[in-house]
Amino acid sequence: MDNLNLLKSLAIKNEKKIVFLIIDGLGGATEPSSSKTELDLSQHPNLDKIAKESLCGLAIPVDYGITPGSGPGHLALFGYDPVKYLIGRGVLEVLGLGMKMTPNDLAFRGNFATISNGVVIDRRAGRIPTEETKRLIQKIQQSIKEIDGVEVLLMPGKEHRFAGVFRNPKLKEEISENDPHKEGNKPHKILPLNNDEDTIFTASIVEKFINKVSEILKDEPKANYILLRGFSKYPNVPKMQEIFKLNPVAIAVYPMYKGLAQLVGMEIIEGCETISDEIEKLKELFNKPYDFYYIHIKDADKLGEDGNFEGKIKKIEEIDKIIPEILSLQPDVLVITGDHSTPAVLKGHSWHPVPVAIWSKNPPTPKNNVPRFTEEEFSKGILGTLYSNKILPLAMAYSGKLDKYGA
């Protein structure tokens, strides 16, 4: 019996409400001149108060030394093993552009490129502007709606990027990519990577699609070819309703996080543009019969990615102000953590463990004597270091949602 089946066999439905406040990129790293992290240097009295009253520790999203993407980081928070359940790059791109996927979809991401005499001379078509990409995608979509019974759905991205899905239950993801990765090379053919009939069919459809698009784009000055990558099927992740008997809802601004939440069965709330919008929605929804509220706060991650150390400090101070508003709703369990760390000094996601606080109304959690919400103080918390997918079972235990195992 694997861990998810164990949890499934023990999950109990009740009315207690769990809130997961996910501050994307929350954890940081020490800036060399001060030897302090973003959390060390920011003033966040409300987070500090939570720390004193919570189980505190450091969470490892995937494993020691592994830097998680947003997909694995979130799957772990939602209680899944992020190595067992992998979300393909194509799927993540498609979700990030706000497309709704079905289980029949093969997702991919694409670039416009420049080809000349059969050789790729620019893999990004001179980074054509986003508006150009919108025009070209519309042009392609108008002439290609399906190929041999396979529906084709496209969505423009930023600059030369786009994404899309092929929709048909027969499609398989075991096909090669056409991107030659180096300019001056011919594009590769899309090949089936096994002898399965459906895989061979899939490769032929994608090859036909590329050829049709080349024909449509042949007179474009720069964007006269496409390179496709990251072919991935809709992942077969069991729903949170099925495993944890939860009725979950997601409040997020960005499409990718709504898409990730939808994959695990959450209801998606649309229409939020700011953190205030998100808190207002949470208040509205708190009387509804949901028992798991996922709130995603993006901004700390973006500033970390930009290497904006000061900006991330200020953003944490801003986020700190929403904590009393969430507590005023009297959740039974409140978890505050991130899907991964994004230290400004590294300008990107990192493998650093993420501070996690689990606050519970009744029963209360043991006392930590952790005085501040920082990486260093949390390393001394009673929770120690744990894998992120253990957070949800703890939140369920504190809200009476897990039965005893064995007699």
Added chain:
Amino acid sequence: MDNLNLLKSLAIKNEKKIVFLIIDGLGGATEPSSSKTELDLSQHPNLDKIAKESLCGLAIPVDYGITPGSGPGHLALFGYDPVKYLIGRGVLEVLGLGMKMTPNDLAFRGNFATISNGVVIDRRAGRIPTEETKRLIQKIQQSIKEIDGVEVLLMPGKEHRFAGVFRNPKLKEEISENDPHKEGNKPHKILPLNNDEDTIFTASIVEKFINKVSEILKDEPKANYILLRGFSKYPNVPKMQEIFKLNPVAIAVYPMYKGLAQLVGMEIIEGCETISDEIEKLKELFNKPYDFYYIHIKDADKLGEDGNFEGKIKKIEEIDKIIPEILSLQPDVLVITGDHSTPAVLKGHSWHPVPVAIWSKNPPTPKNNVPRFTEEEFSKGILGTLYSNKILPLAMAYSGKLDKYGA
């Protein structure tokens, strides 16, 4: 190679003696008015002295958030994966009533019930007194000793409860139960849950048994029917002798713990009624060629289950007094922990990690600077948070019972 096979390949027999003092329900939780746990508030100078000289940490019996029954809690302490090796409810009930099981046994637990016009009108037969149940079990056992070559052995429990085994090598546990779970319903038929010939045979034997018992009980005013549940085979757990090359012995008062110890191959010492009896037995046995002594202390768990916070504090103070007596025997390694936590504030087993101290004569363990034997102090111990089935390998390592792995 799984973890148990790794340990098996490395286990070394020597004369060093390991003592596992298992204080059932040892861990607690904070009582809201004081924000202190049972261990925080009790005076236990001997446990505190052990803490200062031991490897200290917090042990998770099954997994984060999972509340263990006594079966999984003990299997983990004995070094086994408690999710891989599950002990069925029937087996635990039978062991708890002091019956000895063989590998040919299918165990179950039962209720006397009241049936009228084919419908169960009282699933507990008016909670008839224990003495009545003894009389009825004797009456049934006198007329039914075997059915089609399957031996039938019964044992009365408290009030309307009883347990028993069907004994025959062909028996399987994949059969349904007859308890309709709601009064006013007909009892279910016992059905085979697969097409295996032996499973079909098992279901027919159990069905025949129920019909024969109904006939015997038909003139009883209340207890005129039986409901059977928790069918489970003797679990196939490899013995501690085979895996760890230990010669283990169990000292316990209650039958269930002796039964659990017997499952993993321990010799069982009978005749203890009190903690003092247990310590006297330990002294007697310390010159015998055992190298693993399991001592089970029940009382802290019972007071926790009763919600008796003060009582559990006092009981810990009482248990504290036996520590010098155990140390005077000069064990090579002494482990003090519990099979799970039983916080008085929760009136039951819980998922809270259990304090664990590993004391070693030679080599001594690293110093912790842990001043007191409490949950909070142990969370800062050098051992950190670990799974309970890692305690036995550590005890073996400190007593020179594990060889180097690889060259």
